[in-house]
Amino acid sequence: MSDWTEQLPDAAAAYLEGRRLDEVECIVADLPGIARGKAVPASKFARQAYFHLPDSIFYQTITGEWGEAAGEEGFIERDMILKPDMSTASAAPWTGDWTLQVIHDAFDRHGEPIPYAPRNVLKRVVKLYEDQGWTPVVAPEMEFFIVARNLDPAKDIEPMMGRSGRPAAARQAYSMTAVDEFGPVIDDIYDFAEAQGFEIDGITQEGGAGQLEINLRHGDPVKLADEVFFFKRLIREAALRHDCFATFMAKPIANEPGSAMHIHHSVMETATGRNIFSGPQGGETDAFFHFIGGLQTHLPAAVAVMAPYVNSYRRYVRDHAAPINLEWGRDNRTTGIRIPLSGPDSRRVENRLAGMDCNPYLGIAASLACGYLGLMEERRPSKQFRGDAYEGEGDIPRVLGSALDLWDEADALHDVLGPEFARVYSIVKRAEYEEFLAVISPWEREHLLLNV
Structure with a gap:
């Protein structure tokens, strides 16, 4: 050395x-x-x-x-x-x-x-693609909130104070003025990212009060997971320099949108560099539909990995910028699986289920695993959804306990991610869930103490 x-x-x-x-x-x-x-x-x-x-x-x-x-x-x-x-x-x-x-x-x-080290889990899944002559490509989007310092867990989380001296406003999606409110924090994020050699594809204001999104350029899944892992730390450090907190909780503020880690997927033929989702004439291939079918079939069991905490399930709320089902649609942000506008070479599938609170290695691994199973099983997706998917039925687990029940039964998913990882993950997450169930919430004290 x-x-x-x-x-x-x-x-x-x-x-x-x-x-x-x-x-x-x-x-x-x-x-x-x-x-x-x-x-x-x-x-x-x-x-x-x-x-x-x-x-x-x-x-x-x-x-x-x-x-x-x-x-x-x-x-x-x-x-x-x-x-x-x-x-x-x-x-x-x-x-x-x-x-x-x-x-x-x-x-x-x-x-x-x-086998249960998260980076190894992701490497295992990538190796399965490589064994088929494929190179998986991902592009994660990171949503997070910049909030006021919160030293009392019993106190509601509040937006940070902006440069104007007013709290960050909600429902100002894509506003450059809203982004400017966080100018000093964003400047440090850019400076830290440059020092670390990370290329940011863009920063935008999202719909929540003090909510930002950072897009990363597409690339190798392990490298991108490393970057998200590093980014979470550098963003927290940038916020602390300015007397505020950065939080990656899935749902930190009631009645505001939650924070997702949307994952864009494409798969290349390693020998030729061809996107297997596009045919010679640029049309959509069987592999494209099989990947979507794999997500629809296996994501319900993988939600326990992409939504790893009790708070994660508060994000899946109708009309609040997060999916409630696994419909798929073209350029439709109400569906759980979205096909963004793109040319044949960059045709990709976006998984909108993963929360920003998930481990990036495990969230990306689980999403790739679902698509891989669809490719291997030649799964066909449901009919393309047209319209507002929030008007449809929900088919995502609503609590961590239900998600873990589905996870424990998902033998095919365990085989891809690793049976020993699946065992350890379930035990640790059920221990967390039991810890949560032992806590009496303020809602229970307020409404049950004297009324039942």
Whole structure:
């Protein structure tokens, strides 16, 4: 590892040019997508080919409790071997010294990938496409809210104060004036992204009060998931610099739209670079319809991964910019599956179900898995939906418990994502759900205490 700086991506090398690197953050995403790892001096990183963390980090709930997912040998917290992927080396420009972040991959003592490490789950799915001679391509859209600092969980979340001295206004979608209200925060987001070598395709104001969307350019699923993972952290850091919070909760403010991570999909023939969704004359192929059919068939069971928390299901509200069913339509934002306007070469399928609160590796993996199963099973979709899909029936689970029941029965999906991942995920998520059910909400105290 003595020459490891020669492996740095261009952006990381440019960030360090003429400077002395102080520290390297060795990180891995856990099930919720939180960065876990160790910060080590640069000199020590140069001497180490790997480091260790206990496998129990993947058994933790979002509250820091534990799911009983350790398996037959019990909760012995066996060490994993974490090896750096130097292509992910990226600046941490908000730190007080010169620091790099490096994403690591998790292996067991025999060199086998840890099956429930989220990045490994996504790599597994991508490999299945590659085995068929295909290259999957994705483009995620990130929605989030910039909100006022909230130090009391009992207090409602409120929009941040803009430059004008007024709270951010709702229902100002695509307003440049609304974007200008967040100018200093957005400036830091751009600066941090540039230092990290990320290309932003655009930032827009969404329909919620203080809600923004960042579009990323299409590309390799693992690389794009890495970017979303990094972006969540840099956006939070940019907001904190300006005395506000960035939140990726699916539904942080009642009566406002929720935040999604829409995922655009296309699939290329690896040998030719041809989009398999388009035929020689530019028409839609069987593969295009099979991919949609796979999403319609398997997404109900995958919702537990794309909507991983009890709050996630508050987003699926009729007429609130989130789907309530799995209809598909062309250039129709009321359907769960949308076919955007595009030419034959860029024909793609947009999955509008995933929430911004999902782990990006797992959300993208689950979406690709559903499409893959459709391709392999040659699934046909329902008839194209025309009109307002909110007038149709809902067919998405409305609570986490129901979603987990569907997940537990989804053997085909488990085979693609990995049976051991499916087992661990279910146990951890059910532990979280039980924690939530033990909490008495303000609504219950207000309406039940003296009335029932």
